[in-house]
Amino acid sequence: xxxxxxxxxxxxxxxxxxxxxxxxxxxxxxxxxxxxxxxxxxxxxxxxxxxxxxxxxxxxxxxxxxxxxxxxxxxxxxxxxxxxxxxxxxxxxxxxxxxxxxxxxxxxxxxxxxxxxxxxxxxxxxxxxxxxxxxxxxxxxxxxxxxxxxxxxxxxxxxxxxxxxxxxxxxxxxxxxxxxxxxxxxxxxxxxxxxxxxxxxxxxxxxxxxxxxxxxxxxxxxxxxxxxxxxxxxxxxxxxxxxxxxxxxxxxxxxxxxxxxxx
Numbered sequence: 437x438x439x440x441x442x443x444x445x446x447x448x449x450x451x452x453x454x455x456x457x458x459x460x461x462x463x464x465x466x467x468x469x470x471x472x473x474x475x476x477x478x479x480x481x482x483x484x485x486x487x488x489x490x491x492x493x494x495x496x497x498x499x500x501x502x503x504x505x506x507x508x509x510x511x512x513x514x515x516x517x518x519x520x521x522x523x524x525x526x527x528x529x530x531x532x533x534x535x536x537x538x539x540x541x542x543x544x545x546x547x548x549x550x551x552x553x554x555x556x557x558x559x560x561x562x563x564x565x566x567x568x569x570x571x572x573x574x575x576x577x578x579x580x581x582x583x584x585x586x587x588x589x590x591x592x593x594x595x596x597x598x599x600x601x602x603x604x605x606x607x608x609x610x611x612x613x614x615x616x617x618x619x620x621x622x623x624x625x626x627x628x629x630x631x632x633x634x635x636x637x638x639x640x641x642x643x644x645x646x647x648x649x650x651x652x653x654x655x656x657x658x659x660x661x662x663x664x665x666x667x668x669x670x671x672x673x674x675x676x677x678x679x680x681x682x683x684x685x686x687x688x689x690x691x692x693x694x695x696x697x698x699x
Contacts, residue, residue: 467500467527474501474530477537479508487515492684496650496691498699503529504648507537509544513591516544516552518584519601521648528578535566536580536621552584552597553633556621560631563622579622583646592638597631604645604669605636606676611669612636645672651687656694663694 484491487508495506503522510516518540522532539562543555563579583601587594596603598616605612614634652665671690675683 464500470527470530471501474505474533477507477534478505484508488517490680492680494651494684494687496688498650499526501526501530503533504650505533505537507540509541511544511548511550514550514586514588516550516555516584516586517646518582519646519648521581521601521650523578523580532578532580535563536582539563539566540584550586551633552586552595553631555584556582556597556599556631560621560624561626564626567622579620581620581648583616585644585646587638587644594636594638594644596634596636599631601646601648603634603636604647604672605638606643606645606672607639607641609673609676611673643676651691654691654695655698656696660698663691 478495479487484493487510493506495502495504497504503524503526505520505522506518507520508515508517520533520536520540522529522536524532536559539559540555542562543549543558547558549555549558559580559582567578579599581598581600583596583598583603585594585596585603594605596614596616598614599620600616600618602616603614605614614636617629617631619629652663652668654663655661656663671687675686678686
């Protein structure tokens, strides 16, 4: 009887295991398909090389799909690029990334906006209209942190606007930091606030970085602490003599070594 009971329990466990494996496969397949949809909003490599020949993108989703995304476009003589960090990781963040990319495209392609601050105001309106039609004023809102820049190569002028995320420019082995506004996209009602646009004259040899908090917030090292922005800035200064491709490889290798076995 005891043997029969054990066999029965084992069969039950095997059945549950089989069901779980099937469910896991279904969910994973679904997320992998979602990744194809998310990849469609990211600028292709050839497009990036056309707009910014001397550049790199380091994109390392925590899960299969990502709450961070990057975006680029061109309007008139201005080349525009952004690094965006949406609320949440994985699937919820990826949903927000689709809203964010569509909002940026709408601001530039439909509303013909070139000023980064005005683009962010428009993106906030788009996010509010898309996501918060039925909500009351006290509801918690999902949103986005972003750093967006436009470059006029003829005039050598960079315009930057940010929601939390800053802009770094490395010049003469020093990092010039321009900070964004301290309110996220989607966190306030349309037309109640507006984003600041900073104008920065560029010099030959300047290196420009925009990023999410993913690199600096990565846990790792000997004691499992965050990488932190101080070490991030030191790393950027240490790679200035390298090409863009080598910078990307070095940053990738460094964060992988730091991460180790941590999530």
